[in-house]
Amino acid sequence: MSTDTAVRPKIQVEAVRKSYVIDGERQEVLAGVDLTVNEGEFVSIIGPSGCGKSTLLNIIAGLDQPDSGQVELSGLTDMRLGQTGYMQQKDLLLPWRSVLDNTILGLELRGVPKKQAREQALQYTKEFGLKGFEHQYPYALSGGMRQRAAFLRTMLMDQDVILLDEPFGALDALTRIQMQEWLLQLWESLNKTIVLITHDVDEALLLSDRVYLMTARPGRATLALDVALPRPRHYDMVTGPDFSALKAQLMEPLRSQIKATG
């Protein structure tokens, strides 16, 4: 998918630094991060807790600005806010809106008439496993369904770049595997550039073209591992020898990072 066309960088992060005042003390969270994501690529960022992965994603999304360095998104360095589809670990569905009205939130903010937006969303409810639940309130749904509803809300914005901040982190193991397979299928049918933040090595390898490893705070992207597994991928690959070899390559430095944080 990403090999047949000319490789163009979609997201370029250069020497990004960021520090926050935490408990009255200035602490460096990102210490010069460099990272490139090409158009149509699926890239994962993995690292120990508190390494600033979410801060990096917030900066790419435009919610936050770097202290120094720069971020280029589709060739532009500013006005990134509202230009990416951003999904977090929490589904962040509005409890007072039905599932359908939650999915059209972004379209509504853009000024698309409600009726038209609803019709548009209804075309995808089956694919997103929400059929029959469109008019329920979010509390009536399972964790996996809520997450898929949040996905549909993100997807309907039709952004080229999708940022995923541990979107399966809060789900149980079985639902997570289901969601990973579902996302694989979905991504292979769309032509999106995806950045995924995760704790899960299997998840990172199974889904990605490339995996970045971040160091413990202050965060820095140290290793970029190309995942040369064939596509379409399937969950069975997780137990294969190629997969295990890649996993070993990733686990070793990750373990030493975790040790470093104590």
Added chain:
Amino acid sequence: MEFLKKATGLFTWLLPVAILIGLLVAWELWVQLADVPKWQLPAPSAVAKELGASRDLLWDHTLVTLQEIVVGFLAALVAGLVLASGIAYSRVLERSVYPIVIASQTVPIIAIAPLLLIWVGYGLTPKIIIVALICFYPIAVNTVDGLKATDPDMVNMLRTLGASRWQIFTKLQIPTALPFMFSGIKIGVSVSVIAAVIGEWVGASEGLGYLITYSQPLFLTARVFAAIFVLSAMGIGLFILAVVAERMMMPWHFNEKRSNSMRQL
């Protein structure tokens, strides 16, 4: 299970009603057996008789008091919501006006009532102002809290979807504030009846509060009780109205609470 649930539901209703009836019966018996004079403490049966006998008189005065409450409360609601929105939306207003609003609560509004008579006279207006002043505070303060109770992650989610400040206010802050606003409204409704009565005590020629101050020196104690009964009924009725409005405006809120408590079972 279903039967049990229904039975306990019924029981929670029955118990307070049974206690109330028990108290009334004890009151009745005490008055009858101890021969308490009617001007001192009328029996519930005497109060009921009085309710029937002076129903036209009570009705006329009820309408006056109800009007003071409704108009005063609605004025407080509008003013409270507008001011709360302003405070939640603008830093400047929050820093300048909000402390004054909070400090104003230390002024005993009852003590202002006589001044209002000097300024606006004896009509309905001073009573409406007192009701509005007393209802305003709980509505405004609760709504401000609600408008500020938004989840920062939700705000960020809306920002990444391209929401403007105004859209965040209307699509997120206002719905988040609704349960808080209704808490304020319920408190406001409960105190509004007291406010109207106080307003009438200070100086009036009509209303249930006036009827009480008028009947008391004449030792028409049963009539005083009848007026109190009507005032309580009015307060309960208005409260129920607020609860019904709350449920109609936020069906999600109550279903969510119910499903959460079911999950805990």
